[in-house]
Amino acid sequence: MKLFGREKEEEFTxxxxxxxxxxxxxxxxxxxxAGPEERxxxxxxxxxxxxxxxTTDAELRGNWARRKIAEAGVKGRAxxxxxxxxxREAEPGLSLLQAVRLSQEAAALEDEERDGQGRTA
Known part of the structure; x- marks a missing residue:
């Protein structure tokens, strides 16, 4: 499944x-x-x-970015x-602008968690 589309550089899709x-x-x-054992x-x-x-779309995108960052072994801010x-390596079709925006959404989630406002699933 492809999650990202590439449009014009100035657009974020x-x-x-x-x-x-x-x-x-x-x-x-x-x-x-359901029976009692399945309930x-x-x-x-x-x-x-x-x-x-x-969960908002921004949270979904930010969580995706955080997973990809963690899988790559990157430490520090998202x-x-x-x-x-x-x-960008996880999804080569992303433009630099798209990758930066995704990293910003991931960082915003980190900030929310640090401030104690993040939701847990």
Whole structure:
């Protein structure tokens, strides 16, 4: 699956694919017919899906960027030059501007967590 599209350099196009609604409906359907042994796991899944549905596109992009930065072994801030390089290497079709913006969204999530405002899933 491709998450990124390349448009003009000055445009920033990142497609976020969300299927949480469909998955949530499937979990709700399963809950309606679940036996007592299945119910706790399905209820937990429903809570997790509700959290995912509340996640903004910027948070999804920032979390993706943070994973790619971590996979590359980059230490330090998510908006550092090595982090931007790691993002571009993870998705070669990204422009420098797109990679910088993704790194900024990742850094914003780091700042929120440091300030104690981040959500956990």
């Amino acid at each position: 990142v497609l976020v694919v969300r299927e949480a609604d469909e998955v949530a409906e499937a979990v709700d359907q399963a809950l309606r017919t 706790p796991g399905l209820e937990r899944a429903a809570v997790l899906l509700a959290t995912v549905r509340e 908006d550092s030059v090595p982090a931007v390089k790691a993002i």
